[in-house]
Amino acid sequence: MNKTVNQKAWFLVLPVLVLVAFNAIVPLITVVNYSVQETFGNNVFFWSGITWFEDVLRSPRFHASLGRQLTFTFTILAIEVPLGVLIALAMPRKGIWVSVCLVLMAMPLLIPWNVVGAMWNIFALPEIGLLGKTLNAMGFDYNYTRQPGDAWFTLILMDVWHWTSLVVLLAYAGLVSIPDAYYQAAKIDGASSWAIFRYIQLPKMKRVLTIAILLRFMDSFNIYTEPSVLTGGGPGNSTTLLSIDLVKIALGQFDLGPAAAMSLIYFLVILLLSWIFYTVMTRDEANQ
């Protein structure tokens, strides 16, 4: 076999490289640059090493935000994934209702994020919002602008409403790709509905669920718009998630160094957790 060696082809990759450089690499390096420098204004910078990183990692404020972020992410994952699978299982596989269900499911995903936040902000207002007023009329003392518990409840409800559809659509795609013969064979083998779920549906959905979990993990860990519009991090700091805290430090206090260090730590946490998720969920396939 004679292979033509021609390194000139690399030039064809250049446009992409330039594009990626401007929208990802350059901003990232800028952040790295800020994270190791100190400034007292006038655009004068001094080398400060890893002090910002040490500060952020020791800061109780960062620990608290990270804790809230993890709580939020794992709560919505624990609700959205099982709920999404349940809804997908309940959806019809044939007939005209399929498209109706799919459109209904896709609806929340089509709404701009800040609109979702604004919608829920009004929807949940205790005096005039449909949800807030109903809850209070039913005798609950509900006020998400004052009580941290209520704020969390509303935040999680909003995210579940907004994003469960994504899990549903992915899980449904996995379900409809299972050939009828599997169900027929399971019937003949006398399998119970649980056994059908456990040994046919779940394994066939595994790949798409892996994707769903990863997407929901990364998105919810990055979430900014909706909680910022809904609660703005309050009451107090009770719903200040990592991204909201980061914006407060970077743009509110204009502490570029600590904010940059925090961004990088934030980024590495997502990268690390995503890697762990992926490795754990695909471990079985690697073993084969």
Place this chain on the structure above:
Amino acid sequence: MARITLSGLRHSYMPNPAKDADWALKQLDLDWTDGGAYALLGPSGCGKTTLLNIISGLLVPSHGQILFDGQDVTPLPPEQRHIAQVFQFPVVYDTMTVYDNLAFPLRNRGVPESEVDSRVTEIAGMTDLTAMLQKRAAGLTADGKQKISLGRGLVRTDVNAILFDEPLTVIDPHLKFQLRSKLKELHQRVKRTMIYVTHDQTEALTFADRVVVMNVGEVVQIGTPEELFEEPQHTFVGHFIGSPGMNVLPCQIEGGQAVFAGQRVQTSNKAAAGAELNQVGVRPEHVRFATSGLDARVVRVSDAGRFNIVEAECGGHSLKLLVKEGESIPSETTKLEFIPEKTRIYQDGWLAGRRSAA
């Protein structure tokens, strides 16, 4: 194990079938004895799979009954019919080992683990899966997976019949023969009723003791492979079975005898009056060159190994004959003779003066 009887079975996928064509199965009355090896043979869309799904209980027929040992099982779901089925595309439970796959039907029925183990070990031995028992089923090749499907049917002791729905479709050609022989061997060992659906005549004829030939929703003939070849009851059977298929030539009827291309043709049966379509059927094996008979012209000769397939033109119609390798083939014009006892008259498709289809 059971005798399977289908009585007055009809099925349509439409809610209100009106036309003849609306019926996927037109009218079926069949009786299958216990422990036999049967094949359902027919072209795609002839209703074989519909029939199979009705027997296994995945489909409830619009009319008629299915009886196992004289007992009506028509309304019963598959799991209560004690049926096993092997599908066209291999179905294995991916996350389980081969062992757990084979044990699955037994465990679902609450069989004690000690018995599960002895059954699985025995069946794995029969299906050559012993070496792979601890492997993940997902990692096996297509023929290995089909063996698992088959094994899941064999492992149960309560199985009335094992149904095969074109099980060799996805198997490599060189393994098809092996797996087919394995099936035949297993049938002789376990003596269960096996029903094998296929559109491949070789598969049907080598596997089954009796073959049911179907066409557009009805059974055209039931018989041993030899009967189907020697005495086709319908031009469809003659054409579908055998390679090349039977020559079916239009003819006139004069005094109960066939006249083809202006000449009287000796046949083994007599025609009745009043048919719309009269044909003479003769297999290529039963046509030979002669010194007197029908005028014909050799059009083409193709070599099929030990035989030459000769295509000839006779009275404006094309017909084929098989000539052993080495025998001389006249060029251009010649005369042809049909062997009278192997030549038959068909009226409206059916053998003239035939017995009933069953």
